[in-house]
Amino acid sequence: MAGNPERRAALVDAGIEVLASEGARGLTFRAVDARAGVPVGTASNYFTGRDDLLRQIDTRLHTRLAPDPEVLTGLMRAPKDRALVTALMRDLMRRVTRDRTGYLALLEMRLEATRRPPLRDSFTTSARGELEYGMEFHRQAGLPGGDETVAVLYLAMLGLLLEHLTLPGVLDGVLPGVDVPDGLVERMVARIVPAE
Known part of the structure; x- marks a missing residue:
């Protein structure tokens, strides 16, 4: 699991953008990577799976x-x-x-x-x-x-x-x-x- 906290935060924020614009079905690691402007496969290094990404989005949204x-x-x-x-x-x-x-x-x-x-x-x-x-x-x-x-x-x-x-x-x-x-x-x- 990658440990760069700034990159993780950027990926979570990109996930929020994808979720808001594409809905839950559009929330894929590939879509998050594209929205964040990072190489394909980056999000999969930061989250254990889709549920992990969704839980981190939940936490981030309450902060935002x-x-x-x-x-x-x-x-x-x-x-x-x-x-x-x-x-x-x-x-x-x-x-x-x-x-x-x-x-x-x-x-x-x-x-x-x-x-x-x-x-x-x-x-x-x-x-x-x-x-x-x-x-x-x-x-x-x-x-x-x-x-x-x-x-x-x-x-x-x-x-x-x-x-x-x-x-x-x-x-x-x-x-x-x-x-x-x-x-x-x-x-x-x-x-x-x-x-x-």
């Missing part, structure tokens, strides 16, 4: 889509109220929109996990970990609502992100006078997060 620590620190200086939850959800929307490729690859991972039990187990563990982290963060920050609030907000944001990044026209004009996506984020938070 994670909040910027400086932005998060700035946001957390605000009062711990519904407006802060709205700001946090808008930050999530901006991050995912900025890395649309990463989020589309994440959606492809979810679909592939339905067909591959070992990947499903691994992906379920990482997704569940993210949800539990969100619940713990919410509690520790003293934000309004509890675990149920976070779970419902998680599900609502998943739906909004899916529509906004795959079929954005579906939401246009659904609620007259409400901007997509920021206005919808505000409405969702207002309905889900209890008043202070």
